Amino acid sequence: MTSVLVHRAAAAAVEMLEIGPWRTRLLERARAGQRVVTMYGRPEGERVLLTVVHQDGARLSVARTVVSPALGYHELTSDLPGLHCFERELHEQLGVRIAGHPWLKPIRFQGKDQAAMASYPFYRVDGKEVHEVAVGPIHAGVIEPGSFRFMCFGEHVLHLEVHQGYQHRGFEAHVLKRDPRTLAPWAETIAGDTSAAHAWAYAAAIEQLAGVDVDPEVELARAVALELERIAMHLSGLAGMASDIGFLPGAATYGRLRTTAINTSLRLCGSRFSRGAVRPGGSGMALDGELLALAQSNVELLRHDTALIDDAFLSARTVRHRLGGVGVVTTETAEQLGLVGMAARSAGVAIDARVPDHGLYARFPLPIRTEPSGDCWARARLRIAEIEASLAWLRTVLAEPRTWKPSRGVLPALPPSQLAIAVVEGWRGEVVHCLETGSDGALLHYKAQDPSLRNWMGVALAVRGNEISDFPICNKSFDLSYCGNDL
Amino acid sequence: MLKSLRVRLVRGKQFIPDVRAARPAGFRGLPVIQPGPCGDCRACIEACPTGAITNDPLAIDLGRCTFCAECVAACPDGKITLTTEPRMGAVTRAGLVVKAGDEAATRVRAHDAFRRLFARSLKLRQVSAGGCNGCELELNATANVNFDLQRYGIEWVASPRHADALVLSGTLTRTMQDAVRLAWDAMPEPRFVVAVGACAISGGLYDGAPGVARGFFDEVTPALYVPGCPPHPLTFVNAILDFLGVP
Secondary structure (H helix, E strand, O other): OOEEEEEEEHHHHHOOOOHHHHHHHHHHHOOOOOOEEEEEEEEEEEEEEEEEEEEEEEEEEEEEEEEEOOOEEEEOOOOOOHHHHHHHHHHHHHHEEOOOOOOOOOOOOOOHHHHHHHHHOOOOOOOOOEEEEEEEOOOOOOOOOEEEEEEEOOOOOEEEEEEEOOOOOOHHHHHHHOOOOHHHHOOOOOOOOOOOHHHHHHHHHHHHHOOOOOOHHHHHHHHHHHHHHHHHHHHHHHHHHHHOOOHHHHHHHHHHHHHHHHHHHHHHHHOOOOOOOEEEEEEOOOEEEHHHHOOOOHHHHHHHHHHHHHHHHHHHHHHHHHHOOOOOOHHHHHHHHHHOHOOOOOOOOOOOOOOOOOHHHHHOOOOOOOOOOOOHHHHHHHHHHHHHHHEEEEEEEHOOOOOOOOOOOOOOOOOOOEEEEEEOOOOOOOOEEEEEEEOOOEEEEEEEEEHHHHHHHHHHHHOOOOOOHHHHHHHHHHHHOOOHHHO | HHHHHHHHHOOOOOOOOOOOOOOOOOOOOOOOOOEEEEOOHHHHHHOOOOOOOOOOEEEEEEEEEEEOOOOHHHHHOOEEEOOOOOOOEEEEHHHHHOOOOOHHOOOOOOOHHHHHHHHOOOEEEEOOOOOOOOHHHHHOOOOOOOOOHHHOEEEEEEOOHHHEEEEEOOOOOOOHHHHHHHHHHOOOOEEEEOOOOOOOOHHHHHOOOOEOOOOOHHHHOEEEEEOOOOOOHHHHHHHHHHHHHOO
């Protein structure tokens, strides 16, 4: 049994419905509490094959339908607003008509140049003294490009429109040119700060396709890489938030503690960004007596020093005042929008692909943390709580003597016409990879999904009603990926 | 106040005293190639995800290399090893190609004119265009308490108008072409471009991907190349210091 969520089926065995029953089934399942994990399409002849994936506990289920792009289907976003991004993507990638959809803005202006992005008609708010503020795609810091358009009344933000696509490289089409068993380096760079999660999702999916099981100890090594990545990026985000509000002890200390976390990854897998930590059929993580002692001592240092800075950060009146009540996403909004991961959990929605009692998380439980208030304060507190939980988990895992040697599996040729899906909880949220082989066993379709795709709308709604000067901390508190959205 | 002091006390001194001599343990850095013929063996070439390796004689193009070490594992004769040496880089594209016995060729040569102008004060404007946030995070790290780039009078600035060098990361995407051009045009002369990471130098893993458009490099040739995927902060800091002739 794998520890991440997986599903494999022969393409012919996947539930195939007419568009009407498919819609009805999708809505019924969603109402019964089966979340939509992803919805995507691929061309099949003149028509488009739609796939929806639901999650029920640790179980994933798939249903498909075929539509003609010209006829399309009636939108689902009004019933399930969280599907807005999937329907927009279907329209953008495959030209599927989605009748009645409220807002078919391109997700990433795929295949277009900047002229198309520059002439895009933004949503407008009319009124005396209403003005627009445009920022990006290049920002003042050393960060990825993306663009934001604010509709403001004075300092007050009425609406924010997120405008992405500047990072679109074309991952999905690009990787189809290669042997599907060698794609780990590309998976690692879908969002290069989430390498372990994306590589694990890719590896789990390709292992399902190839019918290969991995050793539990290999899975544990991958899970250690995943938690180190989570700790490092949460520390990075806290350093950024502390810096944005001028709390310099936090900026400096969280920053240098991140160095300790990523240098631990460097020692175990040769990369500060977990590159090579996960390979199909194996893991690049190494552990012997010396490295175990080093990892243990780094975990203890992180536990000790984070406790001190967390206390200073959370008890500072200025920090609480600056973050509390800013950028609120209510539990209801988070559920409606289909937010995932950290953004959902800090609004009281307990979604986590590290399902308790499933796979290695039964052996080494990792409690899911939530925060109720959905503001910047909650997102900071959640990151602190998750660092603490992951460090405690690492301490337990590393308490026993373990030896890992870097390993790589030799995967057989892939069987034809199979679909495999894997979901891994990266530090931002669930990473979803769907791979399908064609009748010749070659890769027919690679659908990769970073949690940022669903969570950007959370940022847009969080800043409504706030002052525009609060945008940087709102944005940093979500800490979303631009390239993960743009692919 | 007392809590902040305690945090400060525990932090102690975190900076790396000598960034010129530092060798990060576990780092996959400058490759070393053993001399000798390879015959018909193409194992490393086939294992390389970015086509960085050529044979006759065996050579690795650090401008394409992601330092994944697949070649090291693939070679039946153990001819390739990756050292922990972070000091890599070149002022020409050809200078990034490592051959047997020729590793020193990748060392950055100082640029006399830029040394006179910028050795005591250099302002950098970073632009990412198709970067995966790996290069961006490592470039940010150059300014943290560990690497402390500012001690050399080198700083990241917010506006291209304040910058002496444009530090590009990422493959260069079609949708960022105009923005990159605007940033470059906004910079006062004298100015130069630093290409950071395999993506910016050669397209890297995304060379030939549908969203990539590298026309900017047809017009502007980088003065400095910093290899890696992503480059270690020490690789970047040392390349800049070497370029400026700082001891």
